[in-house]
Amino acid sequence: MRTDLNLLRILLAVYETGNVTAAAKQLGISQPAASAALARLRHSLDDPLFIRTGTAMEATPRAQGIIERTREVIEIIDRDILTSPTFDPTTSEHEFVFCLSEVGEVVFLPALFERLRQAAPHARVRTISLAPEDLTESLHEGRVDSVLGYFPDLTAPNIYQQRLFSHNLACLIRSDHPLAGKPLSLEAFCALEHLQVRDGSRRQEMFEAHLAKAGIRRNIVLQTSHYMSVPSIIERSDLVVVLPRTVANLYTHRLGVSIVEPPIDMPPYDLKHYWHARFHKDPRSVWLRSLIAELFMSDTVG
Structure with missing residues (x-):
């Protein structure tokens, strides 16, 4: 037997209020809809469920036998299934x-x-x-x-x-580099020896593609896969490196390196x-x- 669980709400409401009209009002439905639902449940369970005695509806033994389990089922559905989940960051251990x-x-x-x-x-x-x-x-x-x-x-x-x-890119050179504090021309940029960080990012691919499209070739003499060693290398050489500006700013706060603006019109990403x-x-x-x-x-x- 398959029964619409919503019909169980009718059973509980009639039991608690004592009549169909009050049950319909409690559930926010019309009295005819409540009567029709109760009729469907009576048919499904093959039991009258409630017998009118005067102005009240008295539960049959069948109804009394299932009312507590019905109340438990509805409470579980309302509390654990229909209630919107919440998240409390102050207690979360995620x-x-x-x-x-x-x-x-x-x-x-x-x-x-x-x-x-x-x-x-x-x-x-x-x-x-x-x-x-x-x-x-x-x-x-x-x-x-x-x-x-x-x-x-x-x-x-x-x-x-x-x-x-x-985000955009910046060039990094040592603080006492001959070009420090001066505008960096495209000619000077191409003439310098370059450190290239190949970290596998699409950002690096985008920059290289932009240079290739503009016909710009760099003199790359050192490649590395990480940024950790970059400031130590730059401050001890005449190399220039192109890197994300946030990283460049971080290095200038700590080491003897300086930012110069790239001479290439590189759009931000x-x-x-x-x-x-x-x-x-x-x-x-x-x-x-x-x-x-x-x-x-x-x-x-x-």
């Missing part, structure tokens, strides 16, 4: 997993971790680096909460994205926040997106 590039960790992680520790003191944070082809599946499976940075290949239709801010459609309405994801937007959304190029 591990937030972010996919960030090396530069993304510099740009996002310090402020993001600080803010998360304030708002969700019991939560943990982990960052990983994944190839673009692995990102969509990891977001879909919930193994990654958010992707932050420049990921132009993350274009699947079930991936949401939100622009946070624009957008850094974005990506998440999967499966979790778009999830309260934890909604809260996290709001926190990230509050921290990073702006038109600033930096």
Whole structure:
């Protein structure tokens, strides 16, 4: 036997109020609709359920035998199924997993971790680096909460994205370099020996493609896969390196290096926040997106 669970609400309301009219008012439906529902339930259970005695409806033994279980079922449905889920960051012990590039960790992680520790003191944070082809599946499976940075290949239709801010590139040379403090011409830029960071990012590919389209060739004498050694190399040589401005700014605050503006008209690129459609309405994801937007959304190029 299959019974519409909504009919059980009629059973409970009639039992609690003592008549169909009052039950209909309690449930916010018409009296004829309540009477029809009660008739359907009587037919399903093959029992009158209630017998009129004067002005009240008296439950039959069958109705009395199932009323408590009916009340339990309705309470469970209302509390655990129909109630909208919530997320309390102050008590959450969730591990937030972010996919960030090396530069993304510099740009996002310090402020993001600080803010998360304030708002969700019991939560943990982990960052990983994944190839673009692995990102969509990891977001879909919930193994990654958010992707932050420049990921132009993350274009699947079930991936949401939100622009946070624009970024651009800068050149870095040692502070006592002969060209420090002077405008850098294209001729001087091409004549210099270059350090190139090939970190596998699409941002680097975009820059190289822009140079190739403009017919600009650099004299690259040193390649590295990471940014960690860049300032130490630059301050001890006459090399120049092109890198994200946020990273360049970080290095100038600590070491004997200086920023010079590149002589190439390089358009800025957008850094974005990506998440999967499966979790778009999830309260934890909604809260996290709001926190990230509050921290990073702006038109600033930096």
